[in-house]
Amino acid sequence: MRGFMEGGGIFEGFRGTSGGNVSQKTMISGSFVNCQMDEPAEPTPWECEAYEQYVHLNELRKMWNCRQWPGWSNEPLVKPALQGLEMSFRFISSILCDARVYIDKAEWIRRLESLTNAQIELISIICEGDNEAPTIQLAVSTGVLGMGVAQEVWQRPGALPVVSRSSEESLLPRLATWKRAEDLVARLRLSVECHMQRVPFTLGLGEPNLRGKPILDYDRLCQPSHVYALKNGGQVQGNSEDNTLSTAHQIMEAWLHVAETLVGRIHENVDSGDVETAARDCWTVERIWRLLTDAINLLLLMDPDDFLRLKQQLVITSSGLPAGAYCLRSKGLNNVTKGCKDLRHLVPKVVGVEADPKGGPRLQEAVMRIFHSHGREGAAYNSGTVHLLQAFQAIEAGVKRFFFSYQQLVVVVMGSVEMKSSSYRSGAPDVLSQIYTEPPYFPSVDGAKTFLGDFWHYSHHDSVNLHPLCTAKPDASMTRVDSFRS
Known part of the structure; x- marks a missing residue:
């Protein structure tokens, strides 16, 4: 899997030494930022089609479109x-x-x-x-x-x-x-x-x-x-959890359609330079991810015996995925997740700086200056840029929170042994944890906050000066931070 770099480069960071007050300049290698991960296993076309029939997705899409x-x-x-x-x-x-x-x-x-x-x-x-x-x-x-x-x-x-x-x-x-x-x-x-x-x-x-x-x-x-x-799945008679399972996923699909439309509008607004509207739409997408988490967590209340019987009746198993990754049969969820990750490509346009093709920290430094100046441009403040960058990361948090919560849901309703043994039997990795432990979607924004934190850390130590050792600040260790001190 490609790393989530807006420009595909590496960036530098500061890391304090463990033994004292002197810090040293440390390069965060490309292997960390662009860490290679195995491609998640994908459900078979038959599994996706069965899921869509179960929640009547084709009929819903006709109404939505x-x-x-x-x-x-x-x-x-x-x-x-x-x-x-x-x-x-x-x-x-x-x-x-x-x-x-x-x-x-x-x-x-x-x-x-x-x-x-x-x-x-x-x-x-x-x-x-x-x-x-x-x-x-x-x-x-x-x-x-x-x-x-x-x-x-x-x-x-x-x-x-x-x-x-x-x-x-x-x-x-x-x-x-x-x-x-x-x-x-x-x-x-x-x-x-x-x-x-x-x-x-x-x-x-x-x-x-x-x-x-x-x-x-x-x-x-x-x-x-x-x-x-479209009340129930129409697959199982005599099991009330059939309606519970299908309705929760129908609600999820409806709001995924809303989120997918909003992600497209975010691209349009950024292209037109309307960062305020783009930021508002981003915050709405982040709220939708929270709503999706709440909707799917309704399944925590299902009766264990009724649901596990339903699981066998619906044959909720998978040859390509662990049983716990049932949500990945939703094409809408996969598309919205990918769309949220792809928002990283908008960062250079939002910041107004092209990414360095040689992997330099140019984009990260620009983001750092925007944060430090509160988005100030000359005598005016364009805080909408800061709001949009913040909203980008909020969406990332919402995506990862959803998949982490879904994994815990599966453990509760199916049992941890069932989930782990399914992974071992299929030979597939733990797909859900693979998603929520991915590298940052917006590494330049993430790295800029690290540098900004270092800047204030050293500024605080310089001003307090409680101990002679606190004055030790090698020039080489602060080159990048001092570049935006003024």
């Missing part, structure tokens, strides 16, 4: 996001209707509520400032109400009564009629009301809409009835 409003740039983001939200409503209804007395319904509901709130917040971030969305204006009542589902009528002082319609197909208004779900639905509606305050419209899921904003055309955009039709 169908453009109903060509002039609305946010449609490829908002549609799968809303469908992921609707899948969460469907998940809640399934847990509430689960007849098994031995599952922890209270913890299931708490976790699903938390996941749903996180999705609502992400949707509000995506829709912030969106004035092109298809909306329905509030109607003024003439005294006669239609027969639509879940209409609300409210009146401002001195104004005519206003009729606010909510979705007729979404499961959330239906859940509100269940005695056991009314408190949960009330909290979710308040979450929608609060998070959508910064958006020009609201979702129309029965939230109060106290500001009287236009309502998103939720039913046409989300198509809740189509989402509900």
Whole structure:
């Protein structure tokens, strides 16, 4: 595997000696930065196809790729996001209707509520400032109400009564009629009301809409009835964890589609010089990785006996991968992971310095100066560059956190012996740990922070001067740090 160098070169670093206060200049060799790793084993095409059929991915992709409003740039983001939200409503209804007395319904509901709130917040971030969305204006009542589902009528002082319609197909208004779900639905509606305050419209899921904003055309955009039709994997009858497993992965796939679209937009924004928007999209991608981790960790609550029986019924084994790397059968996950790694190629353009083809530290020094000056350019500050570089590394942390968490999930639900023995039998390396222990995706940014830390370390020792030995600072050891001291 190629090393994750923006320019393919090596860089120099400082490492304190173990015996005293004198530090020496040490070259970090190319073998460390460009460490060669075995290519991860890949699932077979049959395994990928079986996974896609299990989660009805082809049907979902058709809905995601169908453009109903060509002039609305946010449609490829908002549609799968809303469908992921609707899948969460469907998940809640399934847990509430689960007849098994031995599952922890209270913890299931708490976790699903938390996941749903996180999705609502992400949707509000995506829709912030969106004035092109298809909306329905509030109607003024003439005294006669239609027969639509879940209409609300409210009146401002001195104004005519206003009729606010909510979705007729979404499961959330239906859940509100269940005695056991009314408190949960009330909290979710308040979450929608609060998070959508910064958006020009609201979702129309029965939230109060106290500001009287236009309502998103939720039913046409989300198509809740189509989402509900894809309820279970259709593979196993009589095992409730079948629906649990398939729905969790459907939610994951919906948000992976959103992340893949955002990664493409990050490239476009960097190419156009809009680093502020690119940084905002990067932070959104990082939030999506956190959401994916929470979504997949729902499987921690599956009943052990039911799931392990389902595992055998679905034949969740692999000839090319260890059993624990089931997530790698998702092409969407592989594509988004690769796209996040490839953001390293944007660093030279963001910094405005070409990487040295001979492997010099030119790019790293430029990043270091940007950090040290807080992005200052002349008399002005361009802090958006610092924000974007920070967001790049946040995405890297999100990717590695997801795969580490997934590995721990597999250990919990399948057992560590099963996972390790699968690796030994197949002769494949530990694929998941191979991913989250990869070298830094952005080594120039990583190295720049190391140098900046050294700069402040030596500056602090020079200023404190508590001991005569603290004044010892060989010129050769500080050449690179002194280059940006001014």
